[in-house]
Amino acid sequence: MKKNVLLVIFLLCSLAAFSQTNFGLKGGLNIADWSGDAKDVWRSSSRNSFHAGVYLSFILSDAFSIQPEVLYNSVGANTETIMADYFVLDYISIPLMVVFNFNQFISVQAGPQIGFLIRATANDKNGYDEVMDYFTGTDFGMNFGLGINLGRLNATARYSLGLTNVGLPELSVTNEEFIVKNNVIQVSLGLTLFRR
Numbered sequence: 001m002k003k004n005v006l007l008v009i010f011l012l013c014s015l016a017a018f019s020q021t022n023f024g025l026k027g028g029l030n031i032a033d034w035s036g037d038a039k040d041v042w043r044s045s046s047r048n049s050f051h052a053g054v055y056l057s058f059i060l061s062d063a064f065s066i067q068p069e070v071l072y073n074s075v076g077a078n079t080e081t082i083m084a085d086y087f088v089l090d091y092i093s094i095p096l097m098v099v100f101n102f103n104q105f106i107s108v109q110a111g112p113q114i115g116f117l118i119r120a121t122a123n124d125k126n127g128y129d130e131v132m133d134y135f136t137g138t139d140f141g142m143n144f145g146l147g148i149n150l151g152r153l154n155a156t157a158r159y160s161l162g163l164t165n166v167g168l169p170e171l172s173v174t175n176e177e178f179i180v181k182n183n184v185i186q187v188s189l190g191l192t193l194f195r196r
Contacts, residue, residue, distance in 0.1 A: 020059040026156075026190035027052035032075035036165065036179030037172070042079040047086055049074040051186060057099070067097040073115060075182050084122035089135060089166070089182070091115035095143050107147040113160060115139040115182075134171050139182055140164045152192045160184040 033039075033046040053071035060066065073093035078086040097111040120135050121128045145158030160183065167180030 022057040024192040028188035031185040034077040038180045044077040090119040154190040156188040158186040
C-alpha cells in the first residue's frame with residue numbers, strides 16, 4: 001500500500017513537471033441513491049446532499065488532461081425501513097479523471113474513484129445513530145461526465161457508478177450478504193485559482 005501511494009505521488013510530480021498545471025476549488029450538488037438489496041428491500045430513493053474539495057488539472061495537450069481531485073463527498077439514500085428514514089455516508093473521495101476536450105469550451109471525462117468512509121449515520125424521527133459498523137471503510141466507483149470551461153470558471157455534470165458493495169451482513173436481518181452500492185449524480189461549479 002505504501003509503495004502504491006509513493007508511486008502515485010511520483011507520477012503526479014512527474015506530470016506537474018512536464019505539463020501545465022491548474023489548481024482550483026470545486027463543489028456542488030449530489031443526488032445520491034443506492035442500488036442492490038437496499039433498493040429492492042428498503043425501497044431506497046434519492047436524497048440531495050453536497051460535495052466540496054480541490055482539483056489539479058495536468059494539461060498534456062489541447063485535447064487531453066488528467067485531473068485528480070480530493071472531495072468531501074456526502075452520499076446515502078432515503079429509505080423505507082424501521083431502521084431509519086435515511087442514511088448519510090460521508091466519504092473522502094479521490095477521483096482520477098481523464099478529460100478529453102472537444103474544443104476550448106466542452107469536454108467529456110471518465111475515470112475511477114476511491115472513497116474512504118469517515119462518517120455514517122442513520123436518521124429517523126427520534127434523532128440519529130452512528131452506523132459505521134454496518135458499512136465497509138472503502139468504496140470504489142467509476143465516473144463519467146461532461147464539462148463546460150469558461151476560463152477560470154468551469155461546470156461539470158457527472159455520474160458516479162458504484163462498483164463495490166459497501167454494505168456489511170449486519171444490515172440484513174438474516175445476517176447474510178446485503179448489497180448496497182453508491183450511485184451519485186454530481187453537478188459541480190469550479191474555480192481555477194492559479195495556473196503554472
